[in-house]
Amino acid sequence: MKLKPVAPFEPIRSEILPAGPGWITQVKWDGVRMLTYYDGHEARLINRKGNERSKQYPEFMDLSSYCRADSIILDGEMIALNADRPSFHEIMRRDSLRREQEIRFAVKRIPAIYMIFDVLYYNGEWVINRTLAERQELLQEIIVPNAQLQLVPSYSDGESLFAVMKERGWEGVVSKRLDSTYAIGGKDGRWQKLKLGYDLYAVIGGATYRDGIMNALLLGLYDENGQFIYIGHTGSGKLNQDAWRSLTDQISVLMVEDRTFHNIPQRIKGAVWVQPLLTVKVQFMEWTPGGTLRHPVLQGMADIPPQSCSVTQNK
Structure with a gap:
């Protein structure tokens, strides 16, 4: 069964960091939102707007090299670094390529890193109604990180993480309720982003x-x-x-x-x-x-x- 693309869950903008044991905070990466779809036969990468980007990132098409699943939908951010910091300009250089020869050359010249932070579908079943805490546990079990693919770390001390982002001049942070389900096409206060601009x-x-x-x-x-x-x-x-x-x-x-x-x-x-x-x-x-x-x-x-x-x- 070919998996149909869905609109990802979006955070709302906030001016303060939510506090309490029910929240975790993650880095907000300055990249391109990207979902992976694998039906057991074919892998596809599709961005937030619903546009396919599988050809642009051929290094992530072999799901068996980093994911233990018969079928899966993963949510994350595709980034590229410039001087050890995420660069929107660099990832767009990869994302905008269309010619196969240019893409092959760019795989090494502009290496992409896939930062995974959620899972929507696993082995034939939707897991969007599980809590974020449960979905993160599942990711730990099925994802095999490597140099180009990482699980996004979660922190209980959001203030300290935001202070680091401010010091480095990065984009900001996203705070999420650990009991939040995944609302396809949704946008509400269970996920909140605090940005530096x-x-x-x-x-x-x-x-x-x-x-x-x-x-x-x-x-x-x-x-x-x-x-x-x-x-x-x-x-x-x-x-x-x-x-x-x-x-x-x-x-x-x-x-x-x-x-x-x-x-x-x-x-x-x-x-x-x-x-x-x-x-x-x-x-x-x-x-x-x-x-x-x-x-x-x-x-x-x-x-x-x-x-x-x-x-x-x-x-």
Whole structure:
């Protein structure tokens, strides 16, 4: 029986860490949410949006090398490291590849690590109605960790873990009730995320140049009326020089004469307008009263449709 993809359980955003013996806390990885489906014959990797990514990560297709199960659905995060820290830019370099030759080369050049934190289905039965504590015990029994595949550790002291994340500049933490069942397609307070900043997917609508070199991107979102609204600008952020140069080349062939934003950007001197086709992920501190991002930092390119970058998106 071929297992049908499901929407994963999502945490709600919180401003405080829940406390008490009924909670555990885990690292919130800056990667791509990924579920593994294995029906006993074929393995598939499918992301949070329901898009298959099996070809992009061939090193995880042999389930028998890391999982003792006749059939399984696993939930986790696919990450890649840069200087020993998770990098959204690096994992998107893997995730966006389509050509088989490039993927084979990237397996070693951009090694992915699969961080598993839940199990939904095991040996022909759904286990979503078992408690998180029971599902974690099951994972301990059936998963065989290796250098590229790990079980996400759980900590009872969430405050200490969050302090470490803050010190390292990582994304944040997720706290979960040990008695929580797994709500397919759900999102409620039994899982809560505490982040060091806010995430947002945005569309590039312009760029500015200084001395002939691109130095900033002008970003926008679509409002409820379908209008493309300017929300702020960002520099190269976490993109390295090669990635920034590659993005500069992409933008150079997408330039248009007319302003792409419905409103007039604050930063307009030296600006060129770009067809709104390229999407990025940014992290920012908060929204300003004027409706722009405060201290946005570019995390990496995003492989999502521009029209999904709306003002109502819920990250």
